[in-house]
Amino acid sequence: xxxxxxxxxxxxxxxxxxxxxxxxxxxxxxxxxxxxxxxxxxxxxxxxxxxxxxxxxxxxxxxxxxxxxxxxxxxxxxxxxxxxxxxxxxxxxxxxxxxxxxxxxxxxxxxxxxxxxxxxxxxxxxxxxxxxxxxxxxxxxxxxxxxxxxxxxxxxxxxxxxxxxxxxxxxxxxxxxxxxxxxxxxxxxxxxxxxxxxxxxxxxxxxxxxxxxxxxxxxxxxxxxxxxxxxxxxxxxxxxxxxxxxxxxxxxxxxxxxxxxxxxxxxxxxxxxxxxxxxxx
Ligand code: NAP
Numbered sequence: 001x002x003x004x005x006x007x008x009x010x011x012x013x014x015x016x017x018x019x020x021x022x023x024x025x026x027x028x029x030x031x032x033x034x035x036x037x038x039x040x041x042x043x044x045x046x047x048x049x050x051x052x053x054x055x056x057x058x059x060x061x062x063x064x065x066x067x068x069x070x071x072x073x074x075x076x077x078x079x080x081x082x083x084x085x086x087x088x089x090x091x092x093x094x095x096x097x098x099x100x101x102x103x104x105x106x107x108x109x110x111x112x113x114x115x116x117x118x119x120x121x122x123x124x125x126x127x128x129x130x131x132x133x134x135x136x137x138x139x140x141x142x143x144x145x146x147x148x149x150x151x152x153x154x155x156x157x158x159x160x161x162x163x164x165x166x167x168x169x170x171x172x173x174x175x176x177x178x179x180x181x182x183x184x185x186x187x188x189x190x191x192x193x194x195x196x197x198x199x200x201x202x203x204x205x206x207x208x209x210x211x212x213x214x215x216x217x218x219x220x221x222x223x224x225x226x227x228x229x230x231x232x233x234x235x236x237x238x239x240x241x242x243x244x245x246x247x248x249x250x251x252x253x254x255x256x257x258x259x260x261x262x263x264x265x266x267x268x269x270x271x272x273x274x275x276x277x278x279x280x281x
Contacts, residue, residue, distance in 0.1 A: 004047060005017050005018065005019055005046075005047040005048070005250075005253055006018040006019075006229075006253065008191040008233065008234075008235045009189070009191065010140060010164045010165065010190075010191065011163075011164060011188070011189045011190055012140075012164070014140075016050050016078050016235065017047060017048060017049055017050045017078070017235070018229055018234075018235045018236070018253075019047075019048050019050075019225075019229060019235070019236060019238075019249065019250065019252070019253055020048055020049070020050025020051060020052060020078075020080075020235065020236070020237040021039075021040060021043045021048050021050070021051045021052070021237060021238070021239065021240070021246070022052050022195065022196075022237040022238060022239030023040070023051065023052060023053040023057060023062050023065075023066055023239060024054070024057050024062070024239055025057070025058075025062075025239070025241075026040075026057070026058070026062050026065055026066070026239070026241060027057070027058045027061040027062040027063075027064060027065030027066070028058045028061060028062070032241055033065065035241055035242055035243070036065060036069070036241045037065065037068060037069040038243050039240055039241050039242055039243050039245065039246045040066065040069040040070075041069060041073065042243045042246050042247070043240075043246045043250070044070075044073050044076060044077060046246065046247070046250045047250075048246070048249075048250060049076050049077050049078055050077075050078045050080065050235070050237065051066065051070075051077055051078070051079055051080065051237075052080040052081075052082075052167070052193070052195070052237045053066050053079075053080065053081050053082075053104075054081055054082035054113075054115055055081065055082065055083060055084060055087070055096055055099065055100050056082065056084055056115060060099070060103050063081065063100055063103035063104050064103045064104075066104060067103055067104040067105035067106070068105075070104070070105070070106075071105075074105075074106055077110075078110040078111070079104065079106065079109055079110050079111075080109065080110065080111040080112075080113065080167075081100045081104065081109050081111075081112060081113070082112070082113040082114070082115040082144060082167075083096045083097065083100075083112065083113070083114060083115060084096065084115055084118075085114065085115060085116055085117065085118025085119070085120060086118060086119075086120075088114050088118060088120045088124070088125040088128065089120050089124055089125070089128065090124045090125075090127050090128045090131070091128070092120075092128070093125060093128030093129065093132065094128060094131065094132065097109070097112060097132055097137055097138065098137075101137065107136075107137075108136060108137055108138060108139060109137065109138045109139070110138075110139045110140065111138070111139065111140045111141065111142060111164060111165070112129060112132065112138040112140075112141045112142075113141070113142045113143055113144045113165075113167055114141075114142075114143045114144065115144050115145070116144060116145035116146075116280065117143070117145070117146060117150050121157075122153060122154050122157045122160060123157040123158055123159075123160070126141075126154075126157055126158065126159045126160050126162075127159070129141035130159055130162070140164040140165075141162070141163065141164060142163050142164040142165040142166060142167065142190075142193075143163060143165075143166050143167070144166065144167035144168070144193075144195075145167070145168060145169075145278065145280045146166050146168070146278075147181060147277060147278040148180050148181045148184050151163075151166065151181070151184060151185070155188075161188075163190065164190065165185075165190055165191055165192065165193050166181075166185055166190060166192060166193070167193035167194075167195055167237075168181070168192060168193070168194065168195065168278060168280075169194075169195055169196050169278070169279050169280050169281055170182075170192060170194040170195070170196075170197070170228065170231075170234065171194065171196055171197050171198065171199045171224060171227075171228055172199075172203075172209070172224050172227045172228065172265060172269050173199050173203060173204065173224075173269055174196075174199065174279055175269060175270075175271050175272055176272050176275075176276030176277070176278065176279060177192070177278060178271050178272055179271075179272040179273075179274065179275055179276065180275060181278060182231075182233070182234075185233065186232070186233045191233050191234065191235055192231075192233055192234045192235070193234075193235055193236075193237060194228050194231075194234050194235065194236040194237070195237060195281070196281055197224065197225055197228040197236035197237070197238050198221045198224045198225055198238055199224070200281060201221075203220060203221075203224055207268050207269070208261075208264040208265055208267070208268045209223045209224055209265070211264070212257070212261050212264070212265075216255065218248075218251070218252075218255060219248055221238075221245075221248060221249070221252075222248055222249070222251060222252040222255055223252075223255070223257070225238060225249055225252035226252045226253075226255035226256070226257055227257060227262075227265060229252060229253060230256070230257060230262075
């Protein structure tokens, strides 16, 4: 059995783990394959059963690796994939989803996201997602890399308010969304899925995160992740291709930053005081 960990609620009340796993750059190097599969499986055993992928990653190779990694584990996992914007037409989304399901060796996705906003009208994508939902191929749908104006346009489209979440670049070093996007999503009971929660391993060389890490006897990665996990309505999907990194990330759930530590972080990684356009990787 997977260990139970803290959860967040989707708008329909379904609860999903606050800490999941990313997969970007997995499945691209044969020499890393065994380690990546072991890491993903260890994460599921620890309760990090929310797993994010995309048709884009490794040109399908990442979904294929994930399909193999989930052998015997699929029923315990909340599986998320993403469709390219150029595949997100009414018909295109059906075909793209079928291909993802095949690579992932499953009959359904728990959540299907539009990877970023492209030129296909949002109402078409919503219609495509809803058709997939009626057919039982996906259970929820959402978006990624949508700024506040994109979210406004989405919910103005017919059926657009059924969006479950917005997956965005959000971490201690990239806090722009706190100004308006996070409150916008929270007001609509949509949790925010934070991608690159440890900033793609590019956090500053020396910052208050290091002082906290030294004082607590943990790593800078764990401090950054603990910070993200303590933001209300936020859930995070760090990618770790090694079992020891997965275990470290899981231990970040136990790390409660105190008011002084949070103040030191705020003094260095300042919260936004005005609108900043949403960044993306
Ligand atoms: P990330 O999770 O912030 O960082 C991943 C990097 O950090 C890897 O190099 C990993 O190394 C390292 N790492 C993770 N935990 C560690 C630990 N405890 N100790 C030391 N190193 C650690 O970056 P990300 O992969 O960009 O983002 C996470 C996931 O979000 C992606 O995998 C993907 O699923 C999703 N994403 C979505 C979008 C989008 O446009 N929607 C964009 C980017 C990412 P190892 O692999 O060696 O363990």
